Amino acid sequence: MKIAGFGVEEWLNTWEKSATYDISQSTISSMTMSELLSLDGVDGQTFYAALNKQKMNYGWIEGSPEFKSEAAKLYQHVPAENILQTNGATGANHLALYSLIEPGDNVIAEYPSYQQLYDIPKSLGATVDYWHIHESDDWNPDIEELKQLIKPNTKMICLNNANNPTGTILDRALLEQIVELAKTVDAYVLVDEVYLPLDKPEDFVSIADLYDKGIATNSLSKTYSVPGIRLGWTASNHEVADIFRKYRDYTMICAGVFNDMLGTYVLKNRDKVLARNRKIVLNNLQILKDWVASEPKVSMIFPRAVSTSFVKLDIDPDQTEQFFIDLLKEKGVLLVPGNRFDMPGHARLGYCTDEATLREGLKRLSEFLHESKYTNK
Ligand SMILES: Cc1ncc(COP(=O)(O)O)c(C=O)c1O
Structure with a gap:
């Protein structure tokens, strides 16, 4: 059985750990265990007490009845x-x-x-x-x-x-x-x-x-x-x-x-997770919209309030991947180049990271768009 390489995963596997400003990811800012377990108001005490008693066997093969019903x-x-x-x-x-x-x-x-x-x-x-x-x-x-x-x-x-x-x-x-x-x-x-x-x-x-x-x-x-x-x-x-x-x-x-x-x-705790995440998505989407309005070298059809977006850049489409490798090496900023989706000249921009990373990542991307030799002058 033959299968093509997975464009996005191969890109992320190669580069994501070298990024300082990672605005490539499609997850809404991942939670730590401590953030997660504070959702129930008792700091995970109930969760850990149950976990301590649980044998690490195979458990429920299809998922527990509680999971399935949730x-x-x-x-x-x-x-x-x-x-x-x-x-x-x-x-x-x-x-x-x-x-x-x-x-x-x-x-x-x-x-x-x-x-x-x-x-x-x-x-x-x-x-x-x-x-x-x-x-x-x-x-x-x-x-x-x-x-x-x-x-x-x-x-x-x-x-x-x-x-x-x-x-x-x-x-x-x-x-x-x-x-x-x-x-x-x-x-x-x-x-x-x-x-x-x-x-x-x-x-x-x-x-x-x-x-x-x-x-x-x-x-x-x-x-x-x-x-x-x-x-x-x-x-x-x-x-x-x-x-x-x-x-x-x-x-x-x-x-x-x-x-x-x-x-x-x-x-x-779905309602609490969604409330946290709605705030992040809506806040960051506005930051993204403001940046697009102020940056002449990009345009975007904005996403519905979900955690992935696709930006069009004023760059030489044939140099899309090289542009993003250089951006990472020179500015520490990671996106997913659009050629990984067969859409050169674009990039996936994961704007639902923490606000400071998003703001600095966009600022540096703007700087690079005006400096790079692959940008259309
Ligand atoms: C559309 C889509 N499906 C599935 C996945 C992978 O999801 P999971 O982490 O649940 O395997 C991704 C990750 O980027 C995705 O974008």
Whole structure:
């Protein structure tokens, strides 16, 4: 089985530890254990007392009943039994694709988005057609293009809502149109839902609530600020969950006792986490907007209040990667160059870091845009 290198991950693996001002990440400023455990008002005393008594066996294979019922509360129509815990959303996407995609299938994937969603199906022998997002349409894809792409052997449509890297949301009306098309060929619709719009979370509609063959993947890594616990899940109908059960026995067994306990704790304190994170996202988004307004060498279609954004830079597109390597070496600032998403001349800007890092990172990026030999003069 052959698979392409993962553009964003390879970039981050190489450079992220050398950054002083890391404005590349798509997580809302990660929490320390102490920050996390202060959420319940008793400084984690209850959590640690339970942890001390817990044997580090395999624990609950599918996730504890408490975890599953907390995760099920995120959906209108998904019972706890249809939630399966995974190793992050990465594990959830892999599980869904590995379980359902076969050689000869056709998969349509929103493009660009999270690379797993097109390169895993290709590696499994499917033909993959790209459903492009368009800058000219606020990074939305065009439903007419999907109508042209859909085929009798389309097994799955893969989407990322909100989109990484642009932060654009697919709204209910568009999702409903996608579902209608998927129904014509009985295709699954897999949606990676790790980014939630925090201005109005209630506007967000999960594919698992819209379509019987909708599969939602999610995790605690982005919206919930704890990527370090590597905890995600799938939400689907019962029949699909049963297929997943079979495959996950081969690929993961379980996600770990400690992770499950902490993940359950985070979901139980969801409102407090979201309140913290809404503040960060809205505050930093305003800083980002002010910077874009004051910097003539950049432009941006602003994200919905999610933690990833995609900036267009006045640089030589052919030198995008070199520009960002030089920026890191000379100014200590890290972004993800757009060529890693096949979009040279752009970059992913993770603005939901701490405010001081964001402000200094943007200031230095501006300086470099005016100094670099790769900037259009
Ligand atoms: C759309 C998307 N899905 C999944 C992931 C990985 O999530 P996790 O840490 O839960 O594996 C990322 C990380 O950047 C992402 O952007």
